[in-house]
Amino acid sequence: MRRVSVDLDRVLGRTSMYGVLLAVLTALAGWALLGSLVGALSQSASDLVASLGVCVGVSVGANCLVGAAVRAPSRHASSVSTGLLLFFLLWPSVSTRDVLAAALAALVATASKYLLVVRGRRLVNPAAFGALVVAALGIGAPVWWVATPWMLPAVAVGGALVLRRAGGWGVAGLVVVTALSGTVLRLVLAGAAPGQALSTALLSYPVVFLAVFMSTEPLTLPSRRWQRGVVAVLMGVLVCLTVTVTLGAHTLTTGPEAGIVVANLVAAVLAGRGAAGDLRVVEVLRPTPGIAEVVLAPRRPVPFLAGQYVELTVPTALDVRGNRRVFSLAGTPAQARGAEPRLRVAFRVPERPSAVKAALVAMPEGAVVRSEGIRGEFLLPGDPQVPLLLVAGGIGVTPFLAQLGDLRERGEERDVVLVHVVRGAADAACSRELAGPGVEVVTVVAGLPPSAGEVLAHCPDAARRCALVSGPPGFVAAVRGALGEVGVRHVVTDSFTGY
Structure with a gap:
């Protein structure tokens, strides 16, 4: 079972997050068309196809126009995913009114990606915002028709793949539990039996769909786990509330899209300044032939915690996984807060690197990449008295470089044993930076993760320590199993998906 899990992570890791999302949403659209053909959905196939064409077509066209107007790189995968999400929110129809509503929602959603941005941070979920605007204008009403018994199994399976790739189980789970509880309570108070209320909430309300595809968008979430938890619970409460507002002759009844947008705005406040924006390449170092370190200069000091990662967009590179990659930060927080702030990322460069890695290594001084934000919870325990066991596989040592460097700079001494598993002696060059009080x-030097016996050989008192494990998915899974065999109960992991 563990092998299947690792293989799945490896397959998903070869595709960008947008690639997985697009594949799943496209499959859901195909499932909806099949449902129409077999009579499981009330919408006609022609209405579905027309609505899909309008939502996706306008999203892509608007993305090209708005992106060119503001001189920003076009992200067609993002625009297609936005169009697909709107397709499942708005009523599919070939009537003039519904077509105009879909086109306007797609236009507003796309424009919001470029215009509703503060310090590089996206303020709202584009699809939810586009749907909210057409509802507020009285042009159309988002009906979330995806919430049907036919669509639920496909949404659940596809959503599980998306969450597996994005790692958003915690947020999605909180939204589902909160929204489902609130919806069931509303139905019970309205006179429904508890069992019937639960069935109705699952089959006829978009709880699962919005939890998976709308609440987990990383660009609208704050970076810390507790902040994401607050936002998830708030969103779950808000999406199951219905508020009717009357302004003169116009009456607006809010749906789940309003709750999503409000929660997004709260998330932006919690996130603070964030760390998105352009980064200038200062230098590219090669500590070993197989490892590269890129030093980046942000425009202003950047707050982050040792062990977090940065998501970079490299505009000059594109492959099947897109041009975004996640890199653990190898530098310390103090280095990013100084008068001349610096961010450092290190990564393995294989003989045939991806387009993104090849472009990063070849970038001249002064070239610009973009940070989409700094996130992550792979952090050392707050209590300095907790003894630690750190296990790294190859370049998985990068977050430990930041963490142990941060301890040295702050003069904090901890009881730490770090086991660094490398392929060859040359790959152990960065180990020299790990020593400290x-x-x-x-x-x-080995080709395989350490077994339970080897863990004890390197750290006889492993069972009393808190363990942090970083590296490729297979390595992390194997080490976690070995740690469990020797009695380690608290293990925090950081899998380098797509390693």
Whole structure:
């Protein structure tokens, strides 16, 4: 079972997040068309096809026009995904009114990606905002027709793949539990039996769809786990509330899209300044032939915590996974807060690197890449008295470089054993940066993750320590199993998906 899980992560890791999302949403659209043909959905196939064409077509066209107007790189995968999401929210129809509503929603949603941005941070979910605007103008009413018994199994399976790739189980789970509880309570108070209320909430309300596809968008979420938890619970409460507002002759009844947008705005406040924006390449270092380190200069000091990662967009590179990649930050928080702030990312460069890695390594001084934000919860325990066991596989040592460097700079001594598993002696070059007060560094040259016996050989008191494991998915899974065998109960992991 563990092998299947690792293989799935490896397959998903070869595709960008947008690639997985597009594949799943496209499959859901195909499932909807099949449902229409077999009579499981009330919408006709022609209405579905027409609505899909309008939502996606206008999204892509508007993305080209608005992107060119503001001189921003066009992100066609993002625009197609926005169009697909709107397709499932708005009533599919060939009537003039419904076509105009879909076109306007797609236009507003796309424009919001470029215009509703503060310090590089997107303020609202584009699809939810586009749907809310057409509802507020009285042009159309988002009906979330995706919430049907026919669509639910496909949404659940496809959503599980998206969450597996994005790692958004916590947020989605909180939204589902909160929204489902609130919806069931509303139905019970209205006279429904509890069992019937639960069935109706699952089959006829878009709880699962919005939790998976609308609440987990990383560009609208704050970086810390507790902040995301607050936003998820708030969103779950808001999406199951219906508020009617009367302004003169116009009456607006809010739906789930309003709750999503409000929660997005709260998330923006919690996130604070964030760390999105342009980064200038200062230098590219090659500590070993197979490893590259890129030093980047942000426009202003950047707050982050040691162990977090940065998502970079490299505009000059594109492959099947897109031009975005996630890199653990190898530099310390103090280096990013100084008078001349610097961010450092390190990564393995294989003989045939991806287009993004090849472009980063070849970038001249002064070239610009874009940060989409800094996130992550792969952090050391707050209590300095907790003994630690850190296990890294190859370049998975990068977050530990930041964490142990941060301890040294702050003069904090901890009881740390770090086991660094490398392929060859040359890959152990960065181990020299890991030494410090209270830190025991063990470098293991091997092709396989350490077994339970090897863990005990390198760290006999492993069972009393809190463990952090970083590296490729297969390595992380194997080490976690070995740690469990020797009695380690608290293990935090950071899998380098797509490694």
